[in-house]
Ligand SMILES: Nc1ncnc2c1ncn2[C@@H]1O[C@H](COP(=O)(O)OP(=O)(O)OP(=O)(O)O)[C@@H](O)[C@H]1O
């Protein structure tokens with residue numbers, strides 16, 4: 001049987017913690033086929049963002065057309081859209097699908113990933129057609145505290161499930177990708193949201209003692225409780 005197809009429309013993170021890398025590995029972990037439309041290349045690591053190079057609009061549109069026409073994804077997940085033109089493009093092409101919008105405006109490191117014009121385009125075009133919108137507190141403020149039933153503010157885990165870790169770079173991307181994956185498998189929104197929370201908490205727990213990079217390290221995307229015997233040095 002075919003897996004559900006989900007497409008992420010997002011930027012790359014050279015450090016491999018957030019963006020399309022996080023999205024595609026999360027899709028793989030949750031049994032969906034992931035397609036990707038790259039909107040921007042970022043030079044980024046665990047300590048911050050050094051450079052952002054938006055992909056030309058025509059190339060973004062061509063990637064999206066190719067995926068929509070050939071693979072017919074059941075769900076779409078958006079991350080860093082980089083320009084207001086791309087925000088409008090996604091709103092016009094993807095409104096008829098399950099649409100999870102993670103309004104990436106600020107990185108964990110504090111770097112600004114969305115301009116004032118991008119914020120306006122989200123408010124006017126994309127938020128009204130999304131199935132779920134997952135801003136963190138800062139993004140919720142930046143969007144003008146939208147009061148709509150499809151807005152699910154992410155708050156870094158509740159008291160009962162909160163994992164104490166500084167390896168949280170990429171949690172927002174992983175969370176929204178998990179949410180899109182569960183929706184693509186056909187579960188309702190409340191169940192998908194609860195499962196996405198649990199998935200991220202488990203991933204954060206798995207990577208809590210990692211010491212990758214000098215800043216806020218990556219959350220684990222693929223959950224591997226024990227390494228397969230074929231990996232690593234012989235015992
Ligand atoms: N420390 C934590 N313990 C448990 N769950 C967490 C923790 N941090 C985040 N989560 C889960 O991940 C979701 C997204 O987290 P958060 O809002 O911090 O992401 P974000 O700020 O968008 O991240 P990023 O900018 O790195 O992508 C939360 O709703 C929660 O379910």
Ligand SMILES: Cc1ncc(CO)c(N)n1
Nearest residue numbers: 011012013018019080107
């Ligand atoms: C490319 C990219 N997308 C999303 C985020 C949000 O954490 C990030 N830091 N980088």
